[in-house]
Amino acid sequence: MVAATERDGVPTGPVAVSGPTEADWAAAVDAVRRLAPDARVLLICHVNPDGDALGSMLGFGLGLRRSGLRRVQATFPGPPEVPEPFRELPGLELLVPATEAYPDPDLVVCFDAASESRLGELVDRLDTAPVAVVLDHHASNTGFGDVLLVQPGAAATSVVAEELLRRLGVPLDAGIAECLYVALATDTGSFRFDATTPEVHRLAARLLATGIRPGDISRRIFDTRPFGAVRLHADVLARTCLEPTAAGGHGFVWTYATLDDLARHDQQPWVLEPLIDSVRCTAEADVSCVLKQIAGDAWAVSLRSKGAVDVSLVAVTLGGGGHRFAAGFTGQGTAAEVAGRIRNTLDVALINRDDRG
Ligand code: 5GP
Ligand code: MN
Numbered sequence: 001m002v003a004a005t006e007r008d009g010v011p012t013g014p015v016a017v018s019g020p021t022e023a024d025w026a027a028a029v030d031a032v033r034r035l036a037p038d039a040r041v042l043l044i045c046h047v048n049p050d051g052d053a054l055g056s057m058l059g060f061g062l063g064l065r066r067s068g069l070r071r072v073q074a075t076f077p078g079p080p081e082v083p084e085p086f087r088e089l090p091g092l093e094l095l096v097p098a099t100e101a102y103p104d105p106d107l108v109v110c111f112d113a114a115s116e117s118r119l120g121e122l123v124d125r126l127d128t129a130p131v132a133v134v135l136d137h138h139a140s141n142t143g144f145g146d147v148l149l150v151q152p153g154a155a156a157t158s159v160v161a162e163e164l165l166r167r168l169g170v171p172l173d174a175g176i177a178e179c180l181y182v183a184l185a186t187d188t189g190s191f192r193f194d195a196t197t198p199e200v201h202r203l204a205a206r207l208l209a210t211g212i213r214p215g216d217i218s219r220r221i222f223d224t225r226p227f228g229a230v231r232l233h234a235d236v237l238a239r240t241c242l243e244p245t246a247a248g249g250h251g252f253v254w255t256y257a258t259l260d261d262l263a264r265h266d267q268q269p270w271v272l273e274p275l276i277d278s279v280r281c282t283a284e285a286d287v288s289c290v291l292k293q294i295a296g297d298a299w300a301v302s303l304r305s306k307g308a309v310d311v312s313l314v315a316v317t318l319g320g321g322g323h324r325f326a327a328g329f330t331g332q333g334t335a336a337e338v339a340g341r342i343r344n345t346l347d348v349a350l351i352n353r354d355d356r357g
Contacts, residue, residue: 019151020160027147029167031107031131035069042105042125043074043094046118048300050273051086051186051221053112056135056158058091059179060109063161063170065094075101077120083270085221089182090175104128110145112157114138114321135160137187140312140321155195158183162203177210182221189277190218193325222274229271232261236290237278244284246343248350250308251285254342256335258293280304287311289342291335299331299338313349314342 020028035041043061045053053076061074073096080097082089098121108129114136116123126132126145134145137154149160158180165176172180184204188196191204208214236257246252257272272292280288286308291299301318303311305325312327318341320329331338 019153020149024147024149025164025167028133028149028164031133031147032064032067032069032168035107037068037070039069039071039106040102041069041072041107041109042102042129043072043109043111044101044113044119044122044125045074045076045111046113047077047120049076049083049086050112052156052158052183054082054086054089055179055181055183055186056156056161057109057111058089058094059158059176059183060111060135060161060165061094062091062173062176062179063165063168066173066176067168067170073101073105075122077122083273084268085224085270086182088220090178098122101125106130108132110134110136111161112136112138114140115142116144118321135164138321138323140316140323155193155197155200156184156187158187159200159203162206172206172210174210174212177207178212178217181207181212181214182217185214185218185221190222225271225274226267228265228267232257232265232267232271233275233278235261235265236272236275240279240282241339242282242284243343247285247287247309247346250287250350251282252287252289252343252346253279253282253285254289254291254339255279256291256293256299256339258335259295276302276304280306287346289339291331291338293335294330297332297334299333299335301329301331301338301342303327303329303342309346309349310353314345317345317348318342 041064043057045057057074061072064072072094074094075096075098077098108125113119132145133147135157136150137152137157139152141150151160154160162180236255240255243252276290279290286306288304290302294300303315305311310324312322312324315322315327315329318329322328
């Protein structure tokens, strides 16, 4: 089936819609229902988890606990630190470091990961568990796992998680709802992007009806950072470059944040995440980018587009992935070299698009 859809603020045009079938949902429900109360369930989300990854995983985990499963672990690859804005999420007690995750769980459920590479050292659990259920909403999902609940049209992975909880007969409570709300608000840009359909608002209404407080949640998740981060943002934004003729004349705007910037202002890497939202405001550029130094010559790259360019193509070409309007990858070299590679890849992406007519 083919239908028009939109993500992150701009229409994508026709894409293949191949969300879960009734058989997929039934298989996922069966994989959970057949578990004994003491079965070991391992929930995994992607590396460097964001609000959707953590929120959909912890909300679903709380739902499983509510349904009577006693041994539910939640985890993600890499260092086990939870970014500061998420340190009051309900369900954090389910989190264990990747090193302590069940080596051979009875069920694995993955959240918001478009490919196995996003599961890092936990990828082997796809094989050691008898069943792996994958909940995701990336169009670029590679189709790993045994039961695929991949809904490319969904605004967030939490949309898929809530539907599965509903099919399992697990009622929403305030803890589950807060997690799913954080996930939904994160991936819709606080209900600003075009993925914010009537169904998204109906889901938000069901979540709010549990009594959760959206003002408090939004302030904690989006609108609170240390004073040092405010000063750090000023430094990083001051060096933003605008290249109006790049991206086929649609414009490219970019900046970078170094480990030295973080050290100088005594800040943690999570404070860099909102920077892309300031850079992408630039009226003169369709494509925006923030490079965040991870180590010497390694950069975590965030890309955004307003619609002229599919940045997921650029990210995939450079070894990453994501959505049409929001994507990322890890780049090697100096900041200027990585930006140059993006600039070149943007040109190729535009040429290919023009070739397709
Ligand atoms: P962000 O810029 O917010 O980190 O990521 C934007 C989108 O790109 C998200 O959907 C995220 O999952 C995806 N993304 C970011 N970095 C990577 C990466 O290194 N690899 C892949 N496959 N996807 C990424
Ligand atoms: Mn997501």
